[in-house]
Amino acid sequence: MSSEQFQAFISYARSTSTPLATALQGAVERFAKPWYRLRATRIFRDDTSMSANTALWSTIEGGLRQSKWLVLLATPEAAASEYVTNELRWWLDHKSADTILLVQASGELWWDRAANRFDTARSTALPRVLVDAYREEPRWIDLRWFEDEGGLGTADPRFEERVADIAATVRGEDRDGLIGENVRQHRRARRLARSAIAGLTVLLLVAVMAGIVAVMQAGEATQQRDRAEEEARVATARQLAATAQSLVDTDIVKARLLADQAFRMEDDALTRAALLQSITSNPYLLDAVDFDGSATALAGSADGKHVIIGTSAGAVLQWDRAGRAMTALREDGGAVTGISVSDDGRTVAAAFGKDAWRTTRSIAVWRDGALVEGPSDAVGPVVVSPSGETVVHARTTTTSSGDAVPGVEVAVLRGVSGTANAEPLGEVDGYLRSVAFRDEENIVILISSDDLLTAQHRGIDDFSLHSEAGRGWIPLRYQVDALAGSGSAVAVPMPGGDVAVYSTLGSDMSQGARRGAAPDGTVTASAVSATGARVAVASSGAIYVSEPAPADAERPDFLTLTGSTIVTQLQYLGNGQLLSAGGGRVLLWDLDRHPLLSTMEATTSTLSNASGAPVVHVNNSGTQAIVTADELTEAVWHVLGVGMPQRVSGLFLDWLDDGSAFFVEPVTGDVVILSSDGSEIARNSLGEAGASVLRDEAQLRSGDVTGRYLAPDDTLLIGTMAGLVRLDLASGNTTATAIQTSSLSGSGAYAVGNDTFNGKPVIVSSVADDTTVAELPVPLDTTSRYHDELLVLREGVVTTVRTADGGRIVATLADNPAAPLVIDQGNDLVASFLAVGRMQLSSLSSGIVLGGLPLDVERTSPRLGYGFSDNGERLVISYENDPSARGGGLAVLDLSPSRWIEVVCATVGRGLTAAEWRETTGRAVPGDLTCGGAGTTPGASGRPDPSSPPEPASPPATAPGQSAPESAQSPSAPEAVGLPSNCIALFDDPAFSTMGSRGYELFEGPGPLGAPVAAQSTDVGIAALLAPLERIDCSWGRFEGAPEGFRTTLALLPAERVDEVVAVIEANGILCEEVDGRTRCELVDAAEEYLLARSHVLGDGVWIASVVVNDGDTAYSDKVADAVLGS
Template identity: 30%
Template sequence: MRGDRGAVSGYDAFMSYSHAHDGRLAPLFQREVERFAKRWNQSRALRVFRDDANLVASAALWPSIVAAMSTSRWFVLMASPDAARSPWVDAEVAWWLENRSIDTLLIVVTAGDVVWGPGGVDRTASTALPPSLVAALRVEPRWVDLRALVTAEEIDWADPRLRDRVADVAGAIHGVSKDAVVGEHVRQHRRTMRLARGGATALAVLLVAALVAAVVAVWQGTEATQQARIATARQLAATALSEVDNQLDLAQLLAVEAHRMNPDDPQTRAALFQAFAASPYLKRHQQLGRPVSAVGSGQSVAVAGTADGHLVRWDVRDDRTTSTQVGERAVTAVAASDDGGVIAAADGTAVVLWRGDDGKPEQVFEGPASGVAVSPSGKTVAVAGGSAPFDDGPLPLVVIDGTTGAELRRTTVPFAPGHLALPDDKTLMMNTGADSWRRLAVADFRQTDESENDIRTPAAFFCCGYSRNGAYFAWAKYADFRVQPQSNTPAQGVIAGSSIPIEQPEEFAVSDDGTMLAAAGGEVLYVQGDFRRQIPQRLPGAGRVTGLAFLDPDRLVSGSGSALILWDLTQVSRALAGPPSDAPDSSNAGPPPRVAVSPDGRWVASAGEGEDVLVRDVAEQRDLPVQHAVPNALPVWSADSGTLMLLGDDGGHDATLWSEGGAYRGWKREAGGRVFAAAASPDGKSLVLVGEAGVVERDPDDGRVRLHVPVEGLPEDSGSDRQWTAAVRPDARFAAVIDGNGSVRVIDVEAEESRALPRAGAVSVAYGPDHLVVRHEDSGIEVWNGDATELLRVEAADASYQRAMAVVGDHGLLARITAQGTVVLSDVATGEPLGTVALPMPERSTGAPPWGSTTVVASGRGLATATSSGAVVRWELDPARWRDSACATAGRDLTADEWRGYVDLDPPENLDCSR
């Protein structure tokens, strides 16, 4: 049969259906059609394309749909009233009728009615067919009736009548009669059964041999299963990374499944981290289940208009959503009051008011509307008639009572304004984009102000976005963006934006204070938050943006596919383990802050180049004072996290001790000098220090010196660069220090032995529980085992890295800071990259970025960084936390259809992301 080989480079059939009605039936029916009459050694006899939920949710993916239809031989329409109302199903049918023969279209009716009259379809009685098909049908085509055989609750695949309907469809696609395809199905089934019986006989004969080989077979089976699991996990991981820029919620869900299948694989761990940390500002997705066509906002409420005529109100404070239906057409414009209690929406035929609750919307204007606006209080609504920018006047301009829905007054305007705003209940702003803005009095439409000639927008520009309060207006010419105040003050008129790399911007939004601009186009979204520095920031994973609105200058909402996405523009990174805390002030050219995180993770201590020491209780988000000034202090926590040891020169003492109750003088000077590195043993019985005095072991209780190993050749200069010239292994058993010749000397504290590593030219060292990392002058690194007796690997030179390094032993990671202000994470043993995070720009820093004076330290199971005159930031390195965050921000679970779209295996029974 023709269909036995399938379509090598395409599909035997394309399936179109309503997800709302046939979301459960369609994948099952597809499977049965594909497998009907298949040979025993085939996985399927036909290849049928069925678009999943994420494809139909966005017009941006229409090229993917067209590509699938272009390579399909047949079109299978699962007809129902929901399918008849779906604009996406109608678009697919219309494309097929325009580009293919109607004779290759099969109709499978799952609900509703299909009634034929003398001239074709009875338009009045038929409810299951989309408009484009109704218009095209002149004679009754072949169709299959499933209405009596399936329900939403039950599908009986053992019913012979249902098998008969599957044979109808499979036979048509195969190009043979139903009898022939049924006969082939029976022959293949019998052959399979004969092979199964023959296999059973052979197994009986070979029973003894099988028992002998049982152990080998079990091992091989286990190995094969393990390899298949690894391959599937890596396939999911690779797919996740490919979707990060386009559909971040899907990328996160795929990465979570990949890591869950094989958590020890560096590839799945890297994919999970990169999907989790890809978009620093991402807060969460709110899945609507309907394609978003317009977006409006209040102060903490986002409102989406959808392509199928619905409104959805999302309160971002509690994630509560309510929805209502406006009509059958796509919503083209949305506006809301500050509290989201009054919402106006247009769909090209009318304007409605909705209270944002479970009630029905009220029509308040009939006809197309070029603009709608709602005042902050919700008491006033404005509607401009016509379709901007094409309609000329006279066109209606109407003011409506937002409380009652009653029309208050009406006038006409000679053009379609296109953009309206109500800064308050007394003022109406109007802007055509191509001309100028005007300010009118709501009470009588009297013009009170208009733009001056020198701040009009130019010709041939891309348009536009109003701030919610009407105070600012955005437009772009080429890649040059502008935010223009809607008043004649300040005198300069135009606030310059920046060159955002978007050729054809499609969506704009401006914050109420005019300080933030968002623009989208070509499946990318940028925000411009600092007009002076002109550094646009891309928001990865936004997909094709169909609406934008600011809640406030710090929070942006975008519509994409069938979701609203909330962005927090103050969020440094999704990889943060908690809010940043202040780092001591110091110059960019000075030494980096010295930081220590207590073993229990509760306390963060940081010291700068002077006498300041800051202690932060991260559990309760409070700062605690350190009463005594300690110059050049190196902070070190005791094993029980109860005492902070500030190792520095404070006169006649080598340390000041601090606890939650306060600070007090510690050990008197015995082996003094500046300390470069230190660590307390996990059992609390030993403290090892490396500094100008060499290697010193002390009793943590009284500071008594137990061991003093002088290190010859240490340079006398004790400047800022010495912080990275020494390291102590976390168990305080070994220490490493770079001498004046650039050689690394490793000291075995327990054996009291010292030896030098063979290569000179070292500039910094870092210790983990099982590794010593050495960076050399050429920027290359060596990775040794924990006692530095075996060189494990050498990494090529890369001058972009700074000297600061840290090894996070619990996760086996190496962290390095780059000259671009990022932290690069990689597997310390293999060098396999994990991903990067961007450091926050110091708020109090001036001049060049201070990445050369930024420190990075391991903190228990995590990581901490600190920048001069900036902040101490703790980073989350627990994959379980990454998974939890990815699930929370995706706002949904992976579907079985999405799984099958990427993996040729049956999905797990449970695809819940948070399981």
């Protein structure tokens, strides 16, 4: 007998490749097998060829010795396996690499042709013992698709082709002859089987015929039932969607719950539209809660974590937002006429009367939920100090009949957390309307006499009068004036829709009064923010928010918040958020963040004003974006989430999967691969073929050239209207054709040439055949561009969307040719410009409008561009600088339905009730009505904040041999003094009082000061460290003309990372030193025409990074540090 009893030995990693090894062994052994034989080939595999024994390696070695071929299932696990390495080493020592057959099961195999060996860095599936084993490049078999999710496995036609390759090799037979023999044996086996079956079939016919009739009848009944249930399910989903859309303005909570249920039942354009519109109709809604009763008073802690509600029945309810808990401090009694709460939510005070509009008769004070004993003659109004230690209230004054009248005597309750002590303060002359704490020791008292308001600033130690502001007019028909929580401003609704906003800091409120705006109507509530920068009024169930302007200026615009049928209570919180209540519901609004729109990624003026509209190219993973413009020879590269763009020279062509990108140099004509920091990774010359396409007579610009990388072929296509060149990246060879190319399809199969400016038709060509497949006569100046495999022709006000070959019209869209339009074919989405401040998202196939999406109104201009990520879940928007706008920038919209559901469920805080389901559908109640399904309604812990933008994208993958930057690690929670709640809180300090007088404007988010950010963009390492940290960004400055002002980023910094940050700062040439227990770093670049100062202060768990440009306030960074860390 021959010593070689096996045709092949299969070497593999059992942890991952057992299914494939088993399938290959059986298939190769049976391939072209005569029907009378057990197998045609013997294959050694450990599980089937070895019995239990005590000599494992000896048995394996025997199998290796008796085998002609070794078949390696190459995977990363096999490359790391000791057993696989030992088997390969034995084979190389005793036989030859010429009889090792490579089967690529997973991972990568790369042959380095220059070195004539495998590339060790890229060949993740190859054991190192084989790197130099081959004299020339071997041919290997690719089976990486075998275990793909949803794949066919052994039923895939490709599997039999690969089995034939292996069987022919190990048997030493001709592959075609072996395939023919396999077919003959298969047919012979089928003939034998048919002969045997024929007899049995006759016997079964009678029984089967009888059964068929019954089965058909039952099957038809089942199909009809299934169709009916399916139709009912779809109809119910669409009913829920339609109802949700009808409720978005009057019952936003129910609208969102119905939209969630509709989408879960049927994911189509209609239910997606309902889900998206439930968010975009009221995008600033942060949270909601329902309760029994009707709200007559409302207050919230400074951070918005605790909300106190008073009802007409006398109940005082405390809502703990983090825990979703509603606690009754008092369940009934007289109607609640006023409520106040300390900054931390621990002290609550409420005033009570016969009804919400009558004089109060008593007050109650609670500390940590326990009732505090107070004076029996105390009445409202009532207010709690920021610390909760002090309560100021009025004292009872009665008429001769015993009825209480508005108090004019003010008193104080001190020591609330200990032994409370009540004492009078003094009297005021007039009707006491409201009181506010300016700080812990000072109050502002608002009184009225006839139709005039007076605001008195007094101390609570001796009730001394510090200042008084009078002459604030209040029309008698409007009694819903509001005093800011800080006492610095008063809002008074006026006839006709104006809202007067008076400052209490001067002596005459009528001087310098500002005005907000709302529609004319009956106002039911009003509120003004701490600084008077925003005012809100409620009317007919809607809330109107505006930023007051000088009285002689143009009437300001207002933002409309809907979602309720009635609003009776409004209050601004210390963090700038807005509370509203009406009936049995409280809503919390955050007007500074949109839940689907990220903060601005960058605010540099990224492109020349003469360059035309930007074009946005998003990489496959949605983590990076490159912005170009047709008239430029450079681009701006953004790593999303980092916020510091890089300017890159060259004409963008296409992305690679690893996050690098192809560019062509317009001068040399070379193709280069660049990384996100602009460094060169590789370079290829296009030679004479490139010269014929990249014309010499004029310098090429971005709009003249297009590119497409074909990853399977490792080929790059570069096209212009002069022709198309193909670059084989492996060999460096180039070939050129005369195909006119202004855009390439996603697969690179088709090219479109557009010379409509000269009256010529649009030409569509097949790249492979070098033939014209369509000539499309179109009007002059028609633009054409491929969006994946769709050809989009914008012909005036109409856009036609065609198949890639130009032959069939897929859709016709009404369009604004002056504004951008992008299509995501795979996700059936169209994004188009709708109006100033708005864009529209539609379904391409159905034309259904999914919803309007927000744009930055201040930045919206004709110079706007946007692009989808490959999965359609991110839309990256580029705002280019415009003389009438604040500056350029980049923002990201999250379009993933999972994010929509997250926002919906986070804001409503509950699931749909059975009663709400039955009322809407009339159908049986399903088992799961939780928001998001499967019990996913956020509970007491970890409730996501819908105002938070999506997590910033990760930086691109590092190059081989490099480690990931430490800044990409998730920071641990530091022991820090904490961040200010917002930029207003940061700069609410006398040290910054001159900012407004200099004409500076406050901006929150990565600020619009172009020059400082452009200068700081060179500090790439610093930007990368700041990106993942919890932080706020604030700017004070003049945003038009020459930049002037300040920009500050405050971030929480773990103590263990301080040394790392200091090292990076100093590596950027900024020297650091220890000063008063803090690390202070500063670099000043001063010239006659320009001043730029960069500074960093690190201490107490906070990192303060500041930029000062063209302003002489060199103490700015120290002021910020003192305001945050204490002087």
